Amino acid sequence: MPETPGHPLGVDAGADPFLPPDPEQARARRAHSALFRIAERHAATDEQRRRQTNPMLPAPHEAVRVVAFLLSGAARPEEGEPEVDRADITAALTLLPLVRGELDELETGLLEMARGRGMTWQEIAFGLGLGTQQAARQRYERLASRAAREEETP
Numbered sequence: 001m002p003e004t005p006g007h008p009l010g011v012d013a014g015a016d017p018f019l020p021p022d023p024e025q026a027r028a029r030r031a032h033s034a035l036f037r038i039a040e041r042h043a044a045t046d047e048q049r050r051r052q053t054n055p056m057l058p059a060p061h062e063a064v065r066v067v068a069f070l071l072s073g074a075a076r077p078e079e080g081e082p083e084v085d086r087a088d089i090t091a092a093l094t095l096l097p098l099v100r101g102e103l104d105e106l107e108t109g110l111l112e113m114a115r116g117r118g119m120t121w122q123e124i125a126f127g128l129g130l131g132t133q134q135a136a137r138q139r140y141e142r143l144a145s146r147a148a149r150e151e152e153t154p
Contacts, residue, residue, distance in 0.1 A: 027094055031060075034091035038063040041082050042070065048078055060095045061102065067092040101150060108143045111136075 035058070043049050043058050043066065051069070052062040069075035070084045077083065114124050121133035130136050 024097075027097065030091075030094045031098055034094040035060055035063050037091045038067060038088060038095075041088060042066050042077075042084070044081075045078060048081065051075060061099045064092045064095050064099055101147075104143050104147055108140070108147055111140045111143070 039057055043052060043063075046055075048066075049055050049058075051066055052058045054062070058066065066075065067084055067088050070077055071089070111124060114127075121136045124140075125131065125133050125136035128136055128139065130139065
């Protein structure tokens with residue numbers, strides 16, 4: 001039986017119908033469908049697309065945000081727009097790891113550019129609202145380490 005890194009049993013659950021699927025692999029397979037589901041239901045008209053940056057298709061963070069805003073009442077649904085349902089919420093939750101990864105990459109890059117421009121860890125800590133330069137450096141190291149692990153994962 002082929003092995004799957006990260007699966008609790010170390011095997012490819014897709015090859016054996018009697019094993020539970022690897023949750024992360026299942027979520028990754030749903031990500032594209034999740035984005036399109038939200039786009040079709042809540043970014044189908046020009047007015048709905050004005051709630052986002054990209055006028056053609058919402059970015060993952062925008063899809064998550066529009067579902068959260070519609071649920072919380074921060075955005076009002078357009079007439080005829082379907083109510084946010086459980087599948088929309090699941091789609092938004094599916095996209096969260098992707099959004100978090102993109103934000104981690106953005107923060108890591110910004111921290112590296114700040115250091116490249118001569119900013120001290122103390123200045124960076126101030127910008128991040130952290131109390132010490134050590135906290136800023138540790139934050140960067142955690143982000144860089146997490147990004148490296150994600151790059152290794154297929």
